[in-house]
Amino acid sequence: MDNLDRHSGTWQAVTQWLQDRRQQCVESLINGSPNDDKLRGEIRVIDDLIANADDTPTREPLPDTDY
Template sequence: MNQIDKHSETWLAVTEWAQSQRLEAIESLIANQESERQRGKIDLINQLLCLTDTEDDPVIVSDSYS
């Protein structure tokens, strides 16, 4: 569905930013500052971070020689 290269420097920068924003939102949620807004922000960031999750990633199977 998407064409995001999860190994690119750009995506790495996006994930670092998103994770820091998520931590700030969690801290605000714990401090009970605009709780509903913080929950929404956390949910959107989680959705953003899941964009590179795909079910069609190949599974690598290796033989066991034991």
């Protein structure tokens, strides 16, 4: 996700949607749902997506060379 602008309005809207969807899944789990496994999987994917987007991309160090 090197090209992801975490400060853009688009990403903020996506993040808000993901957080809202995660909350819906959690509430469905609490209330009892026949799809518990699917909901847990969706929550994991949402958590992973948000966590990976929040990570600062690491760059490979340049090799030591004399220019």
